[in-house]
Amino acid sequence: MHLDTFLYQLHFDTEKAMSSGHSVNWDDKPLPYKLYRNVSSIPLCTEVPFNIDCLDDTRPTLRTISHLLWYTFGLTQFSEQNFLEYTAEPLYSYRRFVPSGGALYPNEVYIYLKMDDVSHGVYHYDVAHHRLILIREGNIDSYLNQALGNRCEIEKACCTVFVSTMFWKNFFKYKNFSYRLQGLDAGALIGQLLEVTKRYRYETTVYFQFLDEAVNHLLGLSTNEESVYAVIPLSVDSTMEWCKKADDKITATELCQELPRITHNYYIRSRHIETYPFVQKANEACMLEQFSPIQQMKQQNKEIRTSNNIPLPNVTRMTYDFVSSCRKRYSPEMDFILKKMNVYEIASLFHEAMTSYKYRNDIDDLIESPSPRISIYSSFYLVEGVLNGAYYYDVKKHVLQGIRHGDQRSVLQSAMTLDNVNLQQTPVCIHLVGDREYMKHSLGYRGYRIQQMEAGMLLQRLLLAGGGLNIGGHPLLGYNSVQCDQLYEIDKLNETTLIQLPMGAHYQRSWLKAGLHH
Numbered sequence: 001m002h003l004d005t006f007l008y009q010l011h012f013d014t015e016k017a018m019s020s021g022h023s024v025n026w027d028d029k030p031l032p033y034k035l036y037r038n039v040s041s042i043p044l045c046t047e048v049p050f051n052i053d054c055l056d057d058t059r060p061t062l063r064t065i066s067h068l069l070w071y072t073f074g075l076t077q078f079s080e081q082n083f084l085e086y087t088a089e090p091l092y093s094y095r096r097f098v099p100s101g102g103a104l105y106p107n108e109v110y111i112y113l114k115m116d117d118v119s120h121g122v123y124h125y126d127v128a129h130h131r132l133i134l135i136r137e138g139n140i141d142s143y144l145n146q147a148l149g150n151r152c153e154i155e156k157a158c159c160t161v162f163v164s165t166m167f168w169k170n171f172f173k174y175k176n177f178s179y180r181l182q183g184l185d186a187g188a189l190i191g192q193l194l195e196v197t198k199r200y201r202y203e204t205t206v207y208f209q210f211l212d213e214a215v216n217h218l219l220g221l222s223t224n225e226e227s228v229y230a231v232i233p234l235s236v237d238s239t240m241e242w243c244k245k246a247d248d249k250i251t252a253t254e255l256c257q258e259l260p261r262i263t264h265n266y267y268i269r270s271r272h273i274e275t276y277p278f279v280q281k282a283n284e285a286c287m288l289e290q291f292s293p294i295q296q297m298k299q300q301n302k303e304i305r306t307s308n309n310i311p312l313p314n315v316t317r318m319t320y321d322f323v324s325s326c327r328k329r330y331s332p333e334m335d336f337i338l339k340k341m342n343v344y345e346i347a348s349l350f351h352e353a354m355t356s357y358k359y360r361n362d363i364d365d366l367i368e369s370p371s372p373r374i375s376i377y378s379s380f381y382l383v384e385g386v387l388n389g390a391y392y393y394d395v396k397k398h399v400l401q402g403i404r405h406g407d408q409r410s411v412l413q414s415a416m417t418l419d420n421v422n423l424q425q426t427p428v429c430i431h432l433v434g435d436r437e438y439m440k441h442s443l444g445y446r447g448y449r450i451q452q453m454e455a456g457m458l459l460q461r462l463l464l465a466g467g468g469l470n471i472g473g474h475p476l477l478g479y480n481s482v483q484c485d486q487l488y489e490i491d492k493l494n495e496t497t498l499i500q501l502p503m504g505a506h507y508q509r510s511w512l513k514a515g516l517h518h
Helices: 003-012 062-073 141-147 168-199 212-219 252-256 277-286 322-328 343-357 409-414 446-468 481-487
Strands: 041-043 077-081 091-095 107-113 121-126 131-137 159-166 226-235 309-311 375-380 389-394 399-405 428-435 495-504 511-515
Touching: 003 168, 003 277, 003 481, 062 107, 062 168, 107 131, 107 168, 107 226, 121 212, 131 212, 141 212, 141 252, 159 168, 159 212, 168 226, 168 277, 168 446, 212 226, 212 252, 226 446, 277 446, 322 446, 343 375, 343 446, 409 481, 428 446, 446 495, 481 495
Parallel strands: none
Antiparallel strands: 041 131, 077 091, 077 511, 107 121, 107 159, 121 131, 159 226, 309 399, 375 389, 375 428, 389 399, 428 495
């Protein structure tokens, strides 16, 4: 199967991507985190602050890094649910502040630290025990800078975060469809990381382009099992230069020779691991052996509809409690309850999400006055100040462009391929939209992975802003993309819906839950 066919199936023929009819061996389910064995570890601080919006001391210390990692990807809550209509055992789960398809969390976090209170080197964040595992000791500024194409002053960064994906952790359930989920999950994680770093007033840049094999070699990863998706340096130095022209003379193969190969023993519980050739093939097609001149990105100007436009009220940035919003986040599923919203809440939700979504990265640096590559479309019902219908949110003009009048809930419900959410109970159903060609003309197949990550980053901003408005959101991929594309008439623009997010008020779920912090 050609990769174009593979990626097409991920969006428009998901039954084939899911390998319908396969049975999941739940008894051999992998752990949602990676456990290293027989390696040095450093315990992290468990005295987590309840407010990180007004920190007095933001110096990068082991204490602040431990809080940053916990708020980004730590285990935050243990819960127990009893399904009274079944005789099954109670469902136990560990939650984090970011969503993940099936709560499988295929991503892992590594961090390169250069601080006085720990040995300089690369560490794995052991989520299960909230500690750091030493992967490679020593200063690797020169190596890492070369892997990034000598584009930034990495020596001025206090630390660098690596977000990777372990393919098996959600392939075991979702098969080839896992490749789409992995990018979205990574994006939600990156979005949360960037929001946390803002509270610590760190400067950041997300690098989507790097010499993959060299970075994987640095972390001791087997590319067929796990691969880095993004590299994110953090700095308190406002003079740091981030995105210079890439050095196209360095190759990943040559760079790998500068550091000895390392291997570590780790445990993920599964005894039998299947092969996933198409996921590996897609990952290999993304990998950079050498930097090359990148073509100018196309900037698409959407046709402005002069009629049926609804100007949204001018709103300022929300002042919600970030930590409280993180704690509120969970996917309501069948717990939505239809309750009116108003145009001020919609204006605040969209403005906050798109404003916080702006971030420094190594793609926009190539573009003059870049526009967001991910757009918000939404269908509304029972929103005061907005006629029922389907709309496009014009972020530059802060208006809703009318596309289709009337209640669209039945249309959206019929497009659902899984009946796990009752859209009749949600006043807002958001779709994040991107180009069908996923920047392929300039970034190749790597563009698809980047597009999914950017969608996940905006998704997390919407969920956080929703928490500030006391509404929940349930991210969904179980819908017919063709029907939704036609609803918004974006098939004519060569765009497609990337993820669906119904939002609204909800009941409190019947469960026992406890926070995992001191």
